[in-house]
Amino acid sequence: MNSPALSLRHNHFLNGGSALASGIRLPRSISSPFRVRMSLQENGPSVAVVGVTGAVGQEFLSVLSDRNFPYRSIKLLASKRSAGKSMKFEERDYTVEELTEDSFDGIDIALFSAGGSISKKFGPLAAQKGTIVVDNSSAFRMDENVPLVIPEVNPEAMAHVKLGSGKGALIANPNCSTIICLMAVTPLHRRAKVKRMVVSTYQAASGAGAAAMEELVQQTREVLEGKEPTCNIFNQQVPSCDLPSQCSYAFNLFSHNAPIQPNGYNEEEMKLVKETRKIWSDKDVKVTATCIRVPVMRAHAESVNLQFENPLDENTARDILKNAPGIVVVDDRASNRFPTPLEVSNKDDVAVGRVRRDVSQDGDYGLDIFVCGDQIRKGAALNAVQIAEMLL
Amino acid sequence: MNSPALSLRHNHFLNGGSALASGIRLPRSISSPFRVRMSLQENGPSVAVVGVTGAVGQEFLSVLSDRNFPYRSIKLLASKRSAGKSMKFEERDYTVEELTEDSFDGIDIALFSAGGSISKKFGPLAAQKGTIVVDNSSAFRMDENVPLVIPEVNPEAMAHVKLGSGKGALIANPNCSTIICLMAVTPLHRRAKVKRMVVSTYQAASGAGAAAMEELVQQTREVLEGKEPTCNIFNQQVPSCDLPSQCSYAFNLFSHNAPIQPNGYNEEEMKLVKETRKIWSDKDVKVTATCIRVPVMRAHAESVNLQFENPLDENTARDILKNAPGIVVVDDRASNRFPTPLEVSNKDDVAVGRVRRDVSQDGDYGLDIFVCGDQIRKGAALNAVQIAEMLL
DSSP states (O other): OOHHHHHHIIIIIITOOHHHHTTOOOOOOSOOTTOOOOOBOTTSOEEEEETTTSHHHHHHHHHHHHTTOOBSEEEEEEOTTTTTOEEEETTEEEEOEEOOTTTTTTOSEEEEOSOHHHHHHHHHHHHHTTOEEEEOSSTTTTOTTSOBOOTTTOGGGGTTOOTTSSOOEEEEOOOHHHHHHHHHHHHHHHHHOEEEEEEEEEEOGGGGOHHHHHHHHHHHHHHHTTOOOOOSHHHHHSTTOOSGGGSOOTTOOEEOOSOBOTTSOBHHHHHHHHHHHHHHTOTTOEEEEEEEEOSOSSEEEEEEEEEESSOOOHHHHHHHHHTSTTEEEOOBTTTTBOOOHHHHTTOSSEEEEEEEEOTTSSTTSEEEEEEEEETTIIIIIHHHHHHHHHTO | OOHHHHHHIIIIIITOOHHHHTTOOOOOOSOOTTOOOOOBOTTSOEEEEETTTSHHHHHHHHHHHHTTOOBSEEEEEEOGGGTTOEEEETTEEEEOEEOOTTTTTTOSEEEEOSOHHHHHHHHHHHHHTTOEEEEOSSTTTTOTTSOBOOTTTOGGGGTTOOTTSSOOEEEEOOOHHHHHHHHHHHHHHHHHOEEEEEEEEEEOGGGGOHHHHHHHHHHHHHHHTTOOOOOSHHHHHSTTOOSGGGSOOTTOOEEOOSOBOTTSOBHHHHHHHHHHHHHTTOTTOEEEEEEEEOSOSSEEEEEEEEEESSOOOHHHHHHHHHTSTTEEEOOBTTTTBOOOHHHHTTOSSEEEEEEEEOTTSSTTSEEEEEEEEETTIIIIIHHHHHHHHHHO
């Protein structure tokens, strides 16, 4: 990891990016109903962040701070390897502590993003001790006792979880592609009931972690210099890749690296299928998805084809979306201006455009839309912090 | 245009690419039935290439040479600006000539790729003089008197066009996305009849021409150096883009730059809808498409969801594809190995994978597939040369 690549990642992609973000003028949505304007304060909850050194862990801190999330204390937890590191948060210095079984004593809310196996081991343990765990991994998403929540979509699913009751709980954050898709589709579903949904994704490097983003930068640099691209991250994830040039991510795209299930879908695709059903409490909704990784840094795009039970014309759909929380409509046909991943990077809102009547369906029973959302922010950290805000 | 960018483009993307193409081991399809093993020869046709200095024009020459297309003479035509340039073809030196009304005297076959307005002006004129024009522009595709041909799909459409009859003709090459999609879908359509098709594309820079490929390289370089990206090509094509960072193509993607039609679809999408109907001679087939440009150099990818009239299980579908001309199946679930644009770059075959029963449809009436094909080669130059080969 050379320093130019690192500084590029930090300056331009992970944390905003002067060159890329400057001048990106995306209208912001109306203030979220979950927004609270407080910060370090005596009567706030005690908070722990698990996996604080990762891409999402870092974004948890940014989002907590941006939204002035009130907290009595904050504990930064990571693996043994990162323990002892010092980290600044809201003008104070903290030391990263090793995650252990004792980490959750006295913790009210824990935000987890350290992978499924850490969540499986420490999530239930923390909940037993009275901590409310908001988990960003897939470990508990399909557990029928664990609510799977997008605050704008199904806040009722976590109505029984109360902060200060002394009872801990697990709440699961949906997968990034599901959050971004359902943020846009749910307002339309409420009006016209989605019967069937065909999704094709254009997913960013960030979903595979900070190291993957790093490798995309490094590979791109190498390809531009005429060198063979380094292929460590995606070499591991695509086991057949024995030659770097075969699995280059720079100037290329590939079927999502999640394992393929017996039905031929990869896990990422089946998350969209299954999580949609759980979040909508609708076992019958039909969903298919094709998930593809594209050489984009931190925001996902999704092409979504919708079939409705009831008619919904495109103008009504656009109006519904304009009034939906957390959604911004970018749909300027005259100047060919629609959502792009770069424009939603580091933004809270999910952008929707290309709203049009599907010419392959009769009448007003079908729509095509194109959606973009920041994978690390609304696709992960922001959604988790919004869940925590609902507990306050 | 600095020389590193140029050499990168030429070495790595336009003409094969040692670093990128080395080690890419994609199985080649069975020899095309249209392949002919001859070259410069007295009884071959006289050929003209119109737009010879463009990306597709250059590829016409590569493909003619690769396939030993027989020709008595070859004339290289371009705009006044490029006239006088010298160019080597099969070991001989040629001078690029300015395209004029007299250019087609004595020409048997002309391959056009110089934009729609040049085709509209010179195509009918050449045909009147007895030349058979294979036109890569969209100018005549939907003209009911002009056959729109993919040789593997609907060769019968041009059965009435005869070389040596003294009668000229226009034959249209379909749009790149249509060719790549229908190469894969037609063999399945023949078996089970497609009722409805939902396509989302991942389109390469090459579709916007050599200058766009150049700009993608330049922008990527600039972004990696922390500079504002140069935005000339896509600035023109996305008129609203008044700030370079808004229309950066590097590490970004965007809705295809073709103009939006009154129905909300862009022209590129409607080409897929309309050309499919014409090529299959099926006015009733339902097609919808969302066309997106991704930062990939020269091969398109397409996620295609299919609904069939008759049942077709995924194993049968895979077998049909394995035996289809010009198709290679890359569908290794165990090692997560599927088609990528990089692997099909500079290849003739269209690669198909992710063949699976659509879980959103009942029984065996639906499939999802993922398709990749070289935009400049099968998506343009190769298909046109194959059409010319059918005339021999």
